[in-house]
Amino acid sequence: MRPTVTTAVATSSxxxxxxxxxxxxAQAYLRVELQSGGELLFCAHHAREHGDKLREIAAHVIDETDKLRETPATAPGDEH
Structure with missing residues (x-):
């Protein structure tokens, strides 16, 4: 008889x-939760390079590459 396996999935932060x-x-901007239960992290460069293939095997993808396009706030004294 095979044992019953229950898997709890934590919500990714x-x-x-x-x-x-x-x-x-490098700093990761893409988290790929695999259908097999594992997790992979990728920088923006490798996310672009492997993104299509990763989405094929992913159960869930957290893509934060848009953070790289945000305009940084002006530092005090740089208002000129």
Whole structure:
């Protein structure tokens, strides 16, 4: 008889500067939760390079690459 396996899935939090790309170690902006239960993190470069294939095997994708397009706030003294 096979044992019953129950899997609890934790809700993924937003990516932080501590999250690193599994390919190159740069800051991760894409989290891919795999259908098999694993997780992969990618920088924007590797997310673009492998994104289509990753989405084929993903159960869930958190894409925060839009953070790279946000305009940074003006630093005090830079209003000229």
């Amino acid at each position: 937003a990516l932080s500067a501590a999250d690193r790309c599994d390919r190159c170690g």
